Amino acid sequence: MDREARRQALSVFLKAKRAKILPESVGLASGTRRRTPGLRREEVAQLAGISTTWYTWLEQGRDIRMSTSVLDCIANALQLTIDERKYLYALALESGSAANLGKEEPPEISPSLQKILQELRFCPTIISDRRYDIVGWNDAAANVFLDFGTIPFEQRNMIRLLFTRKELQRLAVNWEHFVRGFLAIFRAYYGQYAEDHWYDQFLEEMKAIHPDFDDLWQQSEVKSAPEVLIQFRHAKAGKMQFHLTSLQVQGSSDLRCSIYTPDPHSPTESKLKKLMGDNAG
Known part of the structure:
Protein backbone atom coordinates (compact mmCIF):
# COMPACT_ATOMS: atom_id res chain seq x y z
CA MET A 1 0.00 0.00 0.00
CA ASP A 2 1.62 3.30 -1.08
CA ARG A 3 1.05 6.55 0.84
CA GLU A 4 -1.88 7.62 -1.34
CA ALA A 5 -3.62 4.25 -0.95
CA ARG A 6 -2.96 4.37 2.79
CA ARG A 7 -4.57 7.81 3.11
CA GLN A 8 -7.58 6.67 1.08
CA ALA A 9 -8.00 3.58 3.27
CA LEU A 10 -7.87 5.83 6.33
CA SER A 11 -10.48 8.14 4.78
CA VAL A 12 -12.88 5.25 4.11
CA PHE A 13 -12.39 3.91 7.63
CA LEU A 14 -13.03 7.25 9.38
CA LYS A 15 -16.17 7.94 7.35
CA ALA A 16 -17.56 4.47 8.06
CA LYS A 17 -16.95 4.72 11.80
CA ARG A 18 -18.39 8.26 12.00
CA ALA A 19 -21.57 7.12 10.23
CA LYS A 20 -22.20 4.39 12.83
CA ILE A 21 -22.27 6.64 15.91
CA LEU A 22 -25.67 7.89 17.02
CA PRO A 23 -25.52 11.57 18.08
CA GLU A 24 -27.55 10.91 21.23
CA SER A 25 -25.03 8.24 22.30
CA VAL A 26 -22.41 10.99 22.77
CA GLY A 27 -24.74 13.57 24.29
CA LEU A 28 -25.65 15.44 21.09
CA ALA A 29 -29.13 16.21 19.82
CA SER A 30 -30.19 14.01 16.92
CA GLY A 31 -32.13 16.83 15.24
CA THR A 32 -34.29 16.53 12.14
CA ARG A 33 -32.04 18.06 9.47
CA ARG A 34 -29.34 15.42 9.30
CA ARG A 35 -28.81 14.36 5.71
CA THR A 36 -26.57 11.43 6.61
CA PRO A 37 -26.56 8.94 9.50
CA GLY A 38 -24.13 9.29 12.36
CA LEU A 39 -22.04 12.26 13.40
CA ARG A 40 -21.02 15.25 11.32
CA ARG A 41 -17.33 16.00 10.81
CA GLU A 42 -17.50 19.08 13.01
CA GLU A 43 -19.04 17.02 15.80
CA TRP A 54 -7.80 19.60 10.35
CA TYR A 55 -10.18 16.67 10.85
CA GLN A 60 -10.44 13.70 2.92
CA GLY A 61 -7.17 11.80 2.69
CA ARG A 62 -4.90 14.83 2.52
CA ASP A 63 -1.20 14.51 3.27
CA ILE A 64 -0.99 16.04 6.76
CA ARG A 65 1.14 15.33 9.82
CA MET A 66 -0.45 13.85 12.93
CA SER A 67 0.62 12.74 16.38
CA THR A 68 -0.32 9.78 18.52
CA SER A 69 -2.02 12.06 21.07
CA VAL A 70 -4.31 13.55 18.40
CA LEU A 71 -5.11 10.08 17.06
CA ASP A 72 -5.94 9.01 20.62
CA CYS A 73 -8.50 11.83 20.80
CA ILE A 74 -10.03 10.85 17.46
CA ALA A 75 -10.14 7.18 18.50
CA ASN A 76 -11.99 8.14 21.69
CA ALA A 77 -14.42 10.35 19.79
CA LEU A 78 -15.21 7.55 17.33
CA GLN A 79 -15.46 4.96 20.14
CA LEU A 80 -12.94 2.66 18.46
CA THR A 81 -12.18 -0.80 19.82
CA ILE A 82 -8.61 -1.91 20.52
CA ASP A 83 -8.37 -3.63 17.12
CA GLU A 84 -9.78 -0.56 15.36
CA ARG A 85 -7.28 1.69 17.16
CA LYS A 86 -4.39 -0.48 15.97
CA TYR A 87 -5.72 -0.22 12.43
CA LEU A 88 -6.06 3.58 12.72
CA TYR A 89 -2.50 4.01 14.02
CA ALA A 90 -1.03 1.64 11.41
CA LEU A 91 -2.56 3.66 8.57
CA ALA A 92 -2.11 7.15 10.01
CA LEU A 93 1.42 6.71 11.36
CA GLU A 94 2.62 4.41 8.58
CA SER A 95 3.61 1.86 11.18
CA GLY A 96 2.59 -1.31 9.33
CA SER A 97 5.05 -4.13 8.77
CA ALA A 98 7.35 -3.78 5.79
CA ALA A 99 6.34 -7.02 4.13
CA ASN A 100 6.23 -6.41 0.39
CA LEU A 101 7.45 -9.91 -0.30
CA GLY A 102 5.87 -10.66 -3.65
CA LYS A 103 4.96 -14.30 -4.30
CA GLU A 104 5.38 -16.51 -1.27
CA GLU A 105 5.62 -20.24 -0.77
CA PRO A 106 3.04 -21.79 1.59
CA PRO A 107 4.30 -21.70 5.19
CA GLU A 108 5.17 -25.12 6.53
CA ILE A 109 2.92 -26.61 9.20
CA SER A 110 5.04 -27.81 12.12
CA PRO A 111 4.65 -31.45 13.25
CA SER A 112 3.14 -30.26 16.55
CA LEU A 113 0.54 -28.13 14.77
CA GLN A 114 -0.21 -30.99 12.40
CA LYS A 115 -0.76 -33.21 15.44
CA ILE A 116 -3.22 -30.68 16.86
CA LEU A 117 -5.14 -30.71 13.58
CA GLN A 118 -5.42 -34.49 13.72
CA GLU A 119 -6.43 -34.58 17.39
CA LEU A 120 -9.27 -32.10 16.81
CA ARG A 121 -11.01 -34.88 14.97
CA PHE A 122 -14.58 -33.65 15.29
CA CYS A 123 -13.80 -29.92 15.35
CA PRO A 124 -13.39 -28.56 11.81
CA THR A 125 -10.09 -26.67 11.95
CA ILE A 126 -8.37 -24.48 9.36
CA ILE A 127 -4.87 -22.97 9.44
CA SER A 128 -4.43 -19.79 7.39
CA ASP A 129 -1.62 -17.30 6.88
CA ARG A 130 -1.64 -13.49 7.04
CA ARG A 131 -3.18 -13.30 3.56
CA TYR A 132 -5.91 -15.79 4.53
CA ASP A 133 -4.41 -18.43 2.27
CA ILE A 134 -5.35 -21.85 3.64
CA VAL A 135 -2.22 -23.80 4.50
CA GLY A 136 -3.65 -26.58 6.69
CA TRP A 137 -6.93 -28.26 7.59
CA ASN A 138 -8.28 -31.49 9.05
CA ASP A 139 -10.75 -34.06 7.74
CA ALA A 140 -13.63 -32.47 9.64
CA ALA A 141 -13.04 -29.15 7.84
CA ALA A 142 -12.90 -30.92 4.48
CA ASN A 143 -16.27 -32.55 5.23
CA THR A 164 -16.59 -17.61 -5.57
CA ARG A 165 -17.65 -21.06 -4.38
CA LYS A 166 -21.41 -21.67 -4.42
CA GLU A 167 -21.20 -24.45 -1.83
CA LEU A 168 -19.71 -22.02 0.71
CA GLN A 169 -22.28 -19.35 -0.10
CA ARG A 170 -25.06 -21.88 0.52
CA LEU A 171 -23.41 -23.25 3.67
CA ALA A 172 -23.81 -20.31 6.07
CA VAL A 173 -27.39 -19.54 7.15
CA LEU A 183 -13.32 -9.46 6.27
CA ALA A 184 -12.93 -7.89 9.72
CA ILE A 185 -9.93 -10.13 10.39
CA PHE A 186 -8.58 -9.52 6.89
CA ARG A 187 -8.76 -5.74 7.45
CA ALA A 188 -6.74 -6.14 10.64
CA TYR A 189 -4.04 -7.87 8.58
CA TYR A 190 -4.38 -5.15 5.93
CA GLY A 191 -3.46 -2.50 8.48
CA GLN A 192 -0.71 -4.57 10.08
CA TYR A 193 1.00 -5.34 6.75
CA ALA A 194 0.29 -2.01 5.09
CA GLU A 195 3.51 -2.09 3.04
CA ASP A 196 2.59 -5.33 1.26
CA HIS A 197 1.16 -4.30 -2.12
CA TRP A 198 -0.39 -7.76 -2.50
CA TYR A 199 -3.37 -6.62 -0.41
CA ASP A 200 -4.28 -3.74 -2.73
CA GLN A 201 -3.99 -6.01 -5.78
CA PHE A 202 -6.11 -8.68 -4.12
CA LEU A 203 -8.81 -6.18 -3.10
CA GLU A 204 -9.05 -4.80 -6.63
CA GLU A 205 -9.33 -8.34 -7.98
CA MET A 206 -12.10 -9.23 -5.53
CA LYS A 207 -14.05 -6.07 -6.35
CA ALA A 208 -13.97 -7.08 -10.00
CA ILE A 209 -14.94 -10.70 -9.28
CA HIS A 210 -17.95 -10.21 -6.98
CA PRO A 211 -20.45 -7.31 -7.06
CA ASP A 212 -21.13 -7.49 -3.30
CA PHE A 213 -17.50 -7.46 -2.20
CA ASP A 214 -16.92 -3.72 -2.21
CA ASP A 215 -20.09 -2.93 -0.23
CA LEU A 216 -19.11 -5.40 2.49
CA TRP A 217 -15.49 -4.24 2.51
CA GLN A 218 -16.50 -0.57 2.84
CA GLN A 219 -18.24 -1.33 6.13
CA SER A 220 -14.73 -1.20 7.63
CA GLU A 221 -15.14 -3.61 10.51
CA VAL A 222 -11.87 -4.57 12.23
CA LYS A 223 -11.45 -7.54 14.59
CA SER A 224 -8.41 -9.65 15.32
CA ALA A 225 -10.08 -12.71 16.87
CA PRO A 226 -13.89 -12.84 17.03
CA GLU A 227 -15.64 -15.62 18.92
CA VAL A 228 -19.09 -16.26 17.48
CA LEU A 229 -21.81 -18.88 17.14
CA ILE A 230 -22.23 -19.82 13.48
CA GLN A 231 -25.13 -21.68 11.94
CA PHE A 232 -24.57 -23.81 8.85
CA ARG A 233 -27.07 -25.51 6.60
CA HIS A 234 -25.02 -28.40 5.26
CA ALA A 235 -26.13 -30.07 2.03
CA LYS A 236 -25.86 -33.55 3.56
CA CYS A 257 -5.90 -21.41 13.74
CA SER A 258 -9.68 -21.26 13.30
CA ILE A 259 -11.47 -23.95 15.30
CA TYR A 260 -15.17 -24.68 14.81
CA THR A 261 -16.35 -26.47 17.95
CA PRO A 262 -19.75 -28.23 17.70
CA ASP A 263 -22.37 -26.54 19.86
CA PRO A 264 -22.90 -28.94 22.81
CA HIS A 265 -26.59 -28.01 22.96
CA SER A 266 -27.21 -29.24 19.42
CA PRO A 267 -26.82 -32.58 17.60
CA THR A 268 -24.01 -31.09 15.48
CA GLU A 269 -21.26 -33.43 16.66
CA SER A 270 -23.29 -36.58 16.04
CA LYS A 271 -24.20 -35.27 12.58
CA LEU A 272 -20.55 -34.56 11.88
CA LYS A 273 -19.50 -38.06 12.97
CA LYS A 274 -22.12 -39.59 10.70
CA LEU A 275 -21.09 -37.32 7.83
CA MET A 276 -17.42 -38.26 8.20
CA GLY A 277 -18.27 -41.93 8.55
CA ASP A 278 -20.40 -41.87 5.42
CA ASN A 279 -17.72 -40.04 3.44
CA ALA A 280 -15.00 -42.37 4.72
CA GLY A 281 -17.00 -45.29 3.55
Whole structure:
Protein backbone atom coordinates (compact mmCIF):
# COMPACT_ATOMS: atom_id res chain seq x y z
CA MET A 1 0.00 0.00 0.00
CA ASP A 2 1.62 3.30 -1.08
CA ARG A 3 1.05 6.55 0.84
CA GLU A 4 -1.88 7.62 -1.34
CA ALA A 5 -3.62 4.25 -0.95
CA ARG A 6 -2.96 4.37 2.79
CA ARG A 7 -4.57 7.81 3.11
CA GLN A 8 -7.58 6.67 1.08
CA ALA A 9 -8.00 3.58 3.27
CA LEU A 10 -7.87 5.83 6.33
CA SER A 11 -10.48 8.14 4.78
CA VAL A 12 -12.88 5.25 4.11
CA PHE A 13 -12.39 3.91 7.63
CA LEU A 14 -13.03 7.25 9.38
CA LYS A 15 -16.17 7.94 7.35
CA ALA A 16 -17.56 4.47 8.06
CA LYS A 17 -16.95 4.72 11.80
CA ARG A 18 -18.39 8.26 12.00
CA ALA A 19 -21.57 7.12 10.23
CA LYS A 20 -22.20 4.39 12.83
CA ILE A 21 -22.27 6.64 15.91
CA LEU A 22 -25.67 7.89 17.02
CA PRO A 23 -25.52 11.57 18.08
CA GLU A 24 -27.55 10.91 21.23
CA SER A 25 -25.03 8.24 22.30
CA VAL A 26 -22.41 10.99 22.77
CA GLY A 27 -24.74 13.57 24.29
CA LEU A 28 -25.65 15.44 21.09
CA ALA A 29 -29.13 16.21 19.82
CA SER A 30 -30.19 14.01 16.92
CA GLY A 31 -32.13 16.83 15.24
CA THR A 32 -34.29 16.53 12.14
CA ARG A 33 -32.04 18.06 9.47
CA ARG A 34 -29.34 15.42 9.30
CA ARG A 35 -28.81 14.36 5.71
CA THR A 36 -26.57 11.43 6.61
CA PRO A 37 -26.56 8.94 9.50
CA GLY A 38 -24.13 9.29 12.36
CA LEU A 39 -22.04 12.26 13.40
CA ARG A 40 -21.02 15.25 11.32
CA ARG A 41 -17.33 16.00 10.81
CA GLU A 42 -17.50 19.08 13.01
CA GLU A 43 -19.04 17.02 15.80
CA VAL A 44 -16.20 14.49 15.68
CA ALA A 45 -13.73 17.38 15.76
CA GLN A 46 -15.57 18.90 18.73
CA LEU A 47 -15.54 15.61 20.65
CA ALA A 48 -11.85 15.10 19.85
CA GLY A 49 -10.89 18.66 20.78
CA ILE A 50 -9.32 19.43 17.40
CA SER A 51 -10.13 21.86 14.60
CA THR A 52 -12.85 20.97 12.13
CA THR A 53 -10.58 21.94 9.24
CA TRP A 54 -7.80 19.60 10.35
CA TYR A 55 -10.18 16.67 10.85
CA THR A 56 -11.83 17.36 7.49
CA TRP A 57 -8.44 17.26 5.79
CA LEU A 58 -7.66 13.98 7.54
CA GLU A 59 -10.93 12.42 6.45
CA GLN A 60 -10.44 13.70 2.92
CA GLY A 61 -7.17 11.80 2.69
CA ARG A 62 -4.90 14.83 2.52
CA ASP A 63 -1.20 14.51 3.27
CA ILE A 64 -0.99 16.04 6.76
CA ARG A 65 1.14 15.33 9.82
CA MET A 66 -0.45 13.85 12.93
CA SER A 67 0.62 12.74 16.38
CA THR A 68 -0.32 9.78 18.52
CA SER A 69 -2.02 12.06 21.07
CA VAL A 70 -4.31 13.55 18.40
CA LEU A 71 -5.11 10.08 17.06
CA ASP A 72 -5.94 9.01 20.62
CA CYS A 73 -8.50 11.83 20.80
CA ILE A 74 -10.03 10.85 17.46
CA ALA A 75 -10.14 7.18 18.50
CA ASN A 76 -11.99 8.14 21.69
CA ALA A 77 -14.42 10.35 19.79
CA LEU A 78 -15.21 7.55 17.33
CA GLN A 79 -15.46 4.96 20.14
CA LEU A 80 -12.94 2.66 18.46
CA THR A 81 -12.18 -0.80 19.82
CA ILE A 82 -8.61 -1.91 20.52
CA ASP A 83 -8.37 -3.63 17.12
CA GLU A 84 -9.78 -0.56 15.36
CA ARG A 85 -7.28 1.69 17.16
CA LYS A 86 -4.39 -0.48 15.97
CA TYR A 87 -5.72 -0.22 12.43
CA LEU A 88 -6.06 3.58 12.72
CA TYR A 89 -2.50 4.01 14.02
CA ALA A 90 -1.03 1.64 11.41
CA LEU A 91 -2.56 3.66 8.57
CA ALA A 92 -2.11 7.15 10.01
CA LEU A 93 1.42 6.71 11.36
CA GLU A 94 2.62 4.41 8.58
CA SER A 95 3.61 1.86 11.18
CA GLY A 96 2.59 -1.31 9.33
CA SER A 97 5.05 -4.13 8.77
CA ALA A 98 7.35 -3.78 5.79
CA ALA A 99 6.34 -7.02 4.13
CA ASN A 100 6.23 -6.41 0.39
CA LEU A 101 7.45 -9.91 -0.30
CA GLY A 102 5.87 -10.66 -3.65
CA LYS A 103 4.96 -14.30 -4.30
CA GLU A 104 5.38 -16.51 -1.27
CA GLU A 105 5.62 -20.24 -0.77
CA PRO A 106 3.04 -21.79 1.59
CA PRO A 107 4.30 -21.70 5.19
CA GLU A 108 5.17 -25.12 6.53
CA ILE A 109 2.92 -26.61 9.20
CA SER A 110 5.04 -27.81 12.12
CA PRO A 111 4.65 -31.45 13.25
CA SER A 112 3.14 -30.26 16.55
CA LEU A 113 0.54 -28.13 14.77
CA GLN A 114 -0.21 -30.99 12.40
CA LYS A 115 -0.76 -33.21 15.44
CA ILE A 116 -3.22 -30.68 16.86
CA LEU A 117 -5.14 -30.71 13.58
CA GLN A 118 -5.42 -34.49 13.72
CA GLU A 119 -6.43 -34.58 17.39
CA LEU A 120 -9.27 -32.10 16.81
CA ARG A 121 -11.01 -34.88 14.97
CA PHE A 122 -14.58 -33.65 15.29
CA CYS A 123 -13.80 -29.92 15.35
CA PRO A 124 -13.39 -28.56 11.81
CA THR A 125 -10.09 -26.67 11.95
CA ILE A 126 -8.37 -24.48 9.36
CA ILE A 127 -4.87 -22.97 9.44
CA SER A 128 -4.43 -19.79 7.39
CA ASP A 129 -1.62 -17.30 6.88
CA ARG A 130 -1.64 -13.49 7.04
CA ARG A 131 -3.18 -13.30 3.56
CA TYR A 132 -5.91 -15.79 4.53
CA ASP A 133 -4.41 -18.43 2.27
CA ILE A 134 -5.35 -21.85 3.64
CA VAL A 135 -2.22 -23.80 4.50
CA GLY A 136 -3.65 -26.58 6.69
CA TRP A 137 -6.93 -28.26 7.59
CA ASN A 138 -8.28 -31.49 9.05
CA ASP A 139 -10.75 -34.06 7.74
CA ALA A 140 -13.63 -32.47 9.64
CA ALA A 141 -13.04 -29.15 7.84
CA ALA A 142 -12.90 -30.92 4.48
CA ASN A 143 -16.27 -32.55 5.23
CA VAL A 144 -18.05 -29.43 6.48
CA PHE A 145 -16.59 -26.84 4.09
CA LEU A 146 -14.99 -28.44 1.02
CA ASP A 147 -11.97 -30.55 0.13
CA PHE A 148 -9.30 -27.86 0.05
CA GLY A 149 -6.79 -30.39 -1.28
CA THR A 150 -8.51 -30.27 -4.69
CA ILE A 151 -7.85 -26.52 -4.99
CA PRO A 152 -4.43 -25.21 -6.16
CA PHE A 153 -2.67 -23.19 -3.46
CA GLU A 154 -2.77 -19.95 -5.46
CA GLN A 155 -6.59 -20.20 -5.46
CA ARG A 156 -6.91 -21.53 -1.90
CA ASN A 157 -7.65 -18.20 -0.25
CA MET A 158 -10.54 -18.21 2.24
CA ILE A 159 -11.80 -14.76 1.24
CA ARG A 160 -11.72 -15.68 -2.44
CA LEU A 161 -13.46 -19.00 -1.84
CA LEU A 162 -16.25 -17.41 0.21
CA PHE A 163 -17.11 -15.15 -2.71
CA THR A 164 -16.59 -17.61 -5.57
CA ARG A 165 -17.65 -21.06 -4.38
CA LYS A 166 -21.41 -21.67 -4.42
CA GLU A 167 -21.20 -24.45 -1.83
CA LEU A 168 -19.71 -22.02 0.71
CA GLN A 169 -22.28 -19.35 -0.10
CA ARG A 170 -25.06 -21.88 0.52
CA LEU A 171 -23.41 -23.25 3.67
CA ALA A 172 -23.81 -20.31 6.07
CA VAL A 173 -27.39 -19.54 7.15
CA ASN A 174 -26.44 -15.83 7.20
CA TRP A 175 -23.75 -15.61 4.53
CA GLU A 176 -23.20 -11.84 4.83
CA HIS A 177 -22.69 -12.05 8.59
CA PHE A 178 -20.33 -14.98 8.10
CA VAL A 179 -18.31 -13.12 5.47
CA ARG A 180 -18.13 -9.89 7.49
CA GLY A 181 -16.32 -11.77 10.25
CA PHE A 182 -13.62 -12.92 7.83
CA LEU A 183 -13.32 -9.46 6.27
CA ALA A 184 -12.93 -7.89 9.72
CA ILE A 185 -9.93 -10.13 10.39
CA PHE A 186 -8.58 -9.52 6.89
CA ARG A 187 -8.76 -5.74 7.45
CA ALA A 188 -6.74 -6.14 10.64
CA TYR A 189 -4.04 -7.87 8.58
CA TYR A 190 -4.38 -5.15 5.93
CA GLY A 191 -3.46 -2.50 8.48
CA GLN A 192 -0.71 -4.57 10.08
CA TYR A 193 1.00 -5.34 6.75
CA ALA A 194 0.29 -2.01 5.09
CA GLU A 195 3.51 -2.09 3.04
CA ASP A 196 2.59 -5.33 1.26
CA HIS A 197 1.16 -4.30 -2.12
CA TRP A 198 -0.39 -7.76 -2.50
CA TYR A 199 -3.37 -6.62 -0.41
CA ASP A 200 -4.28 -3.74 -2.73
CA GLN A 201 -3.99 -6.01 -5.78
CA PHE A 202 -6.11 -8.68 -4.12
CA LEU A 203 -8.81 -6.18 -3.10
CA GLU A 204 -9.05 -4.80 -6.63
CA GLU A 205 -9.33 -8.34 -7.98
CA MET A 206 -12.10 -9.23 -5.53
CA LYS A 207 -14.05 -6.07 -6.35
CA ALA A 208 -13.97 -7.08 -10.00
CA ILE A 209 -14.94 -10.70 -9.28
CA HIS A 210 -17.95 -10.21 -6.98
CA PRO A 211 -20.45 -7.31 -7.06
CA ASP A 212 -21.13 -7.49 -3.30
CA PHE A 213 -17.50 -7.46 -2.20
CA ASP A 214 -16.92 -3.72 -2.21
CA ASP A 215 -20.09 -2.93 -0.23
CA LEU A 216 -19.11 -5.40 2.49
CA TRP A 217 -15.49 -4.24 2.51
CA GLN A 218 -16.50 -0.57 2.84
CA GLN A 219 -18.24 -1.33 6.13
CA SER A 220 -14.73 -1.20 7.63
CA GLU A 221 -15.14 -3.61 10.51
CA VAL A 222 -11.87 -4.57 12.23
CA LYS A 223 -11.45 -7.54 14.59
CA SER A 224 -8.41 -9.65 15.32
CA ALA A 225 -10.08 -12.71 16.87
CA PRO A 226 -13.89 -12.84 17.03
CA GLU A 227 -15.64 -15.62 18.92
CA VAL A 228 -19.09 -16.26 17.48
CA LEU A 229 -21.81 -18.88 17.14
CA ILE A 230 -22.23 -19.82 13.48
CA GLN A 231 -25.13 -21.68 11.94
CA PHE A 232 -24.57 -23.81 8.85
CA ARG A 233 -27.07 -25.51 6.60
CA HIS A 234 -25.02 -28.40 5.26
CA ALA A 235 -26.13 -30.07 2.03
CA LYS A 236 -25.86 -33.55 3.56
CA ALA A 237 -25.98 -33.09 7.34
CA GLY A 238 -28.62 -30.36 7.56
CA LYS A 239 -28.52 -27.70 10.29
CA MET A 240 -25.23 -27.50 12.21
CA GLN A 241 -24.06 -25.04 14.87
CA PHE A 242 -20.45 -24.27 15.71
CA HIS A 243 -18.63 -21.95 18.09
CA LEU A 244 -15.74 -20.32 16.20
CA THR A 245 -12.54 -19.69 18.15
CA SER A 246 -9.73 -17.95 16.28
CA LEU A 247 -6.21 -18.25 17.68
CA GLN A 248 -2.87 -16.76 16.65
CA VAL A 249 -0.11 -19.34 16.31
CA GLN A 250 3.12 -18.09 17.86
CA GLY A 251 6.21 -18.47 15.70
CA SER A 252 8.04 -17.02 12.70
CA SER A 253 5.01 -17.42 10.40
CA ASP A 254 1.93 -15.31 11.10
CA LEU A 255 -0.57 -18.18 11.17
CA ARG A 256 -4.14 -18.31 12.44
CA CYS A 257 -5.90 -21.41 13.74
CA SER A 258 -9.68 -21.26 13.30
CA ILE A 259 -11.47 -23.95 15.30
CA TYR A 260 -15.17 -24.68 14.81
CA THR A 261 -16.35 -26.47 17.95
CA PRO A 262 -19.75 -28.23 17.70
CA ASP A 263 -22.37 -26.54 19.86
CA PRO A 264 -22.90 -28.94 22.81
CA HIS A 265 -26.59 -28.01 22.96
CA SER A 266 -27.21 -29.24 19.42
CA PRO A 267 -26.82 -32.58 17.60
CA THR A 268 -24.01 -31.09 15.48
CA GLU A 269 -21.26 -33.43 16.66
CA SER A 270 -23.29 -36.58 16.04
CA LYS A 271 -24.20 -35.27 12.58
CA LEU A 272 -20.55 -34.56 11.88
CA LYS A 273 -19.50 -38.06 12.97
CA LYS A 274 -22.12 -39.59 10.70
CA LEU A 275 -21.09 -37.32 7.83
CA MET A 276 -17.42 -38.26 8.20
CA GLY A 277 -18.27 -41.93 8.55
CA ASP A 278 -20.40 -41.87 5.42
CA ASN A 279 -17.72 -40.04 3.44
CA ALA A 280 -15.00 -42.37 4.72
CA GLY A 281 -17.00 -45.29 3.55
